[in-house]
Amino acid sequence: MFRTSALASLLASFVFLSCQSAEEPSSQELTLANPASIALTDHPVAVPHDALAPLPEGKVVPLLLTPQGDTIAAQLDDLDGDGSGDELFFVIDLPADSSRTLRLSWVAQSPDYPRRxxxxxxxxxxxxxxxxxxxxxxxxxxxxxxxxxxxxxxxxxxxxxxxxxxxxxxxxxxxxxxxxxxxxxxxxxxxxxxxxxxxxxxxxxxxxxxxxxxxxxxxxxxxxxxxxxxxxxxxxxxxxxxxxxxxxxxxxxxxxxxxxxxxxxxxxxxxxxxxxxxxxxxxxxxxxxxxxxxxxxxxxxxxxxxxxxxxxxxxxxxxxxxxxxxxxxxxxxxxxxxxxxxxxxxxxxxxxxxxxxxxxxxxxxxxxxxxxxxxxxxxxxxxxxxxxxxxxxxxxxxxxSDPAFRDPATFRQYVQHLTQQVATEVDVQLR
The missing domain is CATH 2.70.98 (Beta-galactosidase; Chain A, domain 5)
Known part of the structure; x- marks a missing residue:
């Protein structure tokens, strides 16, 4: 079990529970909890490679699914240039004081995600x-x-x-x-x-x-x-x-x-x-x-x-x-x-x-x-x-980009809200 600061891991806190299923060695369940009283929108989540189950041979592309079967765009990034993935990254919406559960598996070819x-x-x-x-x-x-x-x-x-x-x-x-x-x-x-x-x-x-x-x-x-x-x-x-x-x-x-x-x-x-x-x-x-x-x-x-x-x-x-x-x-x-x-x-x-x-x-x-x-x-x-x-x-x-930004009070509210988003840590558990 470990916990990291928001700054060290793109604003996300992680708790890794090693209870990997023998029947599904490459599949994990992720539970994400927002403890804040504000809704999080496109909130960044970065999971270190060490917290992930061993990747199956030839399958190095993450596939994140909601319980309804919807796909959430994710990527496994090589941050140190050694040719292997270091960090799973995705963004997610989380209502205030709520949690969501996702299923992570691995595939050989990336889905055609919209480029954002x-x-x-x-x-x-x-x-x-x-x-x-x-x-x-x-x-x-x-x-x-x-x-x-x-x-x-x-x-x-x-x-x-x-x-x-x-x-x-x-x-x-x-x-x-x-x-x-x-x-x-x-x-x-x-x-x-x-x-x-x-x-x-x-x-x-x-x-x-x-x-x-x-x-x-x-x-x-x-x-x-x-x-x-x-x-x-x-x-x-x-x-x-x-x-x-x-x-x-x-x-x-x-x-x-x-x-x-x-x-x-x-x-x-x-x-x-x-x-x-x-x-x-x-x-x-x-x-x-x-x-x-x-x-x-x-x-x-x-x-x-x-x-x-x-x-x-x-x-x-x-x-x-x-x-x-x-x-x-x-x-x-x-x-x-x-x-x-x-x-x-x-x-x-x-x-x-x-x-x-x-x-x-x-x-x-x-x-x-x-x-x-x-x-x-x-x-x-x-x-x-x-x-x-x-x-x-x-x-x-x-x-x-948005006519609302003509109003200085609206821009100030946006900056304050973004700062609240930056300050919020999300807890992630993997099973």
Whole structure:
């Protein structure tokens, strides 16, 4: 029997009871209990591989069934890249103060589940070659779009994008390391060709309205929504550079897709030998953006190493429209910081932004200056601990995704409700 925290296992607590049936060695019963007084919607459940019965030979695809015979989309994810599954993952609805029982078995071929998450990443190797889809990439300090001898944008949408049925995001892998937002108008996944022309060349075609939506957020020299920076003493430092720089302050940047499935997509970003501008220090930073369905948000997990003791992790949200001041809410063991104004191109639409961070790591917030290499942003200050991951949520709710988000009170209620969902642990028993 064991129990894990919400943060360590995607908000789920697990109790494993080893009473596997001899007649059905590959079948297990899962009982999920919601102890909270709120209903949970698309709540993430992650079950470690060690808690599962041995998989039958040749059958490595999970099949989750309700007592009525309905299928719940699930995936077995290889999180460490060793070729074998590490974690069963699915999302589920649970009424308040209730429980549900599911039957888990294993099959050789995955059912055709509706895709509710995806990662899109492509790169070209020269200015004249078409973009090809990739699962990983490594770039070096002298390989910025404006570096001598380089001189072109190699990445589709400036870097990887990830989305669910509510919202999309993208990461500027070209040295800027900010995180932008795609507003969605449909629940289906946006086309794989976003950011490409008919010949497969990089093209900025996502700042125009399409049926699926568009890039709506204005980032400037902030780090976007959920991007990271660092405070050393009282000074703010950008992880990476700006669009006009020719040499990165990160020696090597790596990207790889960890998993991409119908109900969870996850990627890893690594920054090796980051030397903040004007210092002689060197750090390693790792990020793991993860998204699952049903929320206008993604989760990010950040790990720092090379710390000397006077550092603070900064998690940002852009503030190019200063109309709305920052609001701070405390919900259980979490803190939410939010704004509701026109953080969009030409201030055309309302966009609610929020960060949901763990209270045990929260040290208050600060504001970046109005101009400079790191500017026009609010930052949640989080305790920086050597090689200890910290997870938080970044939220973006566009008024054209749901007209209810035009109302600041409605957006605030949504953030509070999402924070309550984040704070709720589900108990899972396996038999």
């Amino acid at each position: 998450t995806q990662i899109r990443f492509g790169k070209r190797t020269s200015a004249d070659t078409p973009v090809q889809p990739r699962q990983s990439d490594t770039s070096y300090a002298n390989q910025l779009p404006k570096s001598a001898g380089f001189g072109y944008q190699p990445y589709q949408t400036d870097g990887p994008s990830w989305e669910n049925d509510k919202v999309g995001f993208r990461h500027y892998l070209d040295g800027r390391n900010a995180k932008d937002l795609f507003g969605k108008r449909v629940a289906t996944m946006s086309p794989r060709t976003v950011g490409l022309d008919a010949n497969g060349a990089v093209e900025d075609n996502y700042h125009v309205m399409e049926a699926w939506g568009r890039d709506v957020m204005s980032v400037g020299n902030s780090v976007g929504i959920g991007g990271v920076a660092m405070m050393i003493g009282d000074s703010l430092y950008r992880l990476g550079v700006t669009v006009d720089d020719t040499l990165n302050n990160v020696a090597q940047t790596t990207f790889n897709v960890v998993t991409e499935g119908p109900v969870r997509s996850m990627m890893h970003l690594g920054y090796q030998r980051w030397t903040p501008d004007g210092t002689s220090r060197t750090y390693t930073v790792e990020e793991q953006p993860t998204i699952w369905p049903g929320m206008y948000a993604y989760r990010n997990t950040v790990t720092l190493s090379g710390l000397q003791g006077d550092e603070t992790l900064l998690v940002g949200m852009n503030n190019l429209d200063p109309t709305d001041s920052l609001t701070v809410l405390e919900v259980g063991e979490w803190v939410a910081l939010l704004t509701h104004d026109r953080e969009t191109y030409n201030r055309e639409w309302l966009l609610g932004l929020a960060l949901i961070v763990p209270k045990q790591a929260y040290l208050g917030y600060t504001e970046a200056p109005p101009a400079g290499r790191l500017a026009q942003a609010y930052f949640a200050k989080l305790k920086a601990q050597e090689s200890r991951p910290v997870s938080y949520y970044a939220v973006g709710a566009w008024e054209l």
